[in-house]
Amino acid sequence: ELRKVEEIVNEKIRANIPVDIQELPKEEAMKLGAMHLFGEKYGDIVRVVTMDAEFSREFCGGTHVPNTGMIGVFTITSEAAVAAGVRRIEALTGSAAIQYFAERVSQSKQVMELLKTKDPIKSIEKLREDKAILERKLEGFExxxxxxxxxxxxxxxxxxxxxxxxxxxxxxxxGDALKKICFAIKGLTSNYFVALTASIGAKSAVAILIDDTIAKDKNLDAGKLIKQTVAPLIKGGGGGQSTLATAGGQDASNLDKVIAELKAVIE
Structure with a gap:
């Protein structure tokens, strides 16, 4: 649809249509079918810009070229939703559009050189397929x-x-790996209390896993242990459920102390 809009606009630019500007009473302009924004406040006299009465006639206070040919070329650079059923496009015209084309051509050439191919789209699709295969293998190794x-x-x-x-x-x-290890431990044993820590890039990660029965019998809550015992030691925060909780922090120097204090709750 965006390319179709570009085609229509560029066709009207090439047609070199004269731009007619009139100041008319608002009611008269509305009778002519001039496009305007609902809810917008207009004065009694409005500026009406027409570029081919069958194509574009609207209320507009902007400055305009005398004919559409002076615009040169039009290209859409982005589009986004601004409200329900309403989308906004951003575009370039004239020399700015030509500069935009030149940059894109240059980037395309660089991509072809980097990929050593004349068909970068096909090469990129192959790279994505290879990446997906490697990610699946990596997940298996992990x-x-x-x-x-x-x-x-x-x-x-x-x-x-x-x-x-x-x-x-x-x-x-x-940190997510700690949680995965906890799930793996859960499938291997029972009656457990697990406290795992890790130093990741000078930051800390902690995971606590408590067997349901142990949590009930000893009135333990992993989430509370994270907030009350772990968070102050690692200068961070976290939370979770009563039997599984995690935390992350800025200080990894007290991880041995974290484990010792967590083990102490069951001694």
């Missing part, structure tokens, strides 16, 4: 790594007051 980490953590767990306690600082790339 899942295996998380499963192995969870298995190792369960094997190293210690029993404190009949609770299988797992407290450790693990190496991961993002």
């Amino acid at each position: 899942a295996k790594e998380i499963a192995q980490i969870a298995k190792d953590l369960v094997a190293k767990s210690e029993t404190i007051n009949s609770v299988q306690c797992i407290g450790a600082n693990v190496e991961v790339d993002n």
Whole structure:
């Protein structure tokens, strides 16, 4: 649709239509069918601009060329919704449009040179396909790594007051990985209390997982532990549910203390 609008406008520009400007009583202008904005306030006398009576006639206070040919060329650069059923377009004309075309041509040539192809669209589609394949493989590798980490953590767990306690600082790339490890541990054991921490780019991430039965029997709430115990130590914040909660902070220097204080709640 945008390209169709460009075609129509450029056709009218090439037609070199004279631009007629009149000042008319508002009622007379409205009878002529001049386009105007509903809700807009107009004076008794309005400025009416016509470019081909069958094509464009509207109330307008702007400055205009004497004929459409002087516009040169028209191209739409963007469009967006501004209200329900209303869209706004932004466009360039004349020398600005020509400069825009030149920049796009130059960028297109650079893309072809970088991709070493005469068909950049096809090459980009292939790159996207390859990226999707690699991402799926990476997800598979990550899942295996998380499963192995969870298995190792369960094997190293210690029993404190009949609770299988797992407290450790693990190496991961993002905080979400801690939550995934917690889910993996949940499928491997029971009667657990898990406190995992990670230092990620000098920042801290923490995840707490508590078995439903342990949470009820010992009146523990992972979300409250995050806010009351963890957040002050890592200079951050977080939250979650009573059995699973996470946090992130600016200080990664107290992660050993975080684990120690969390383990203390079940001792």
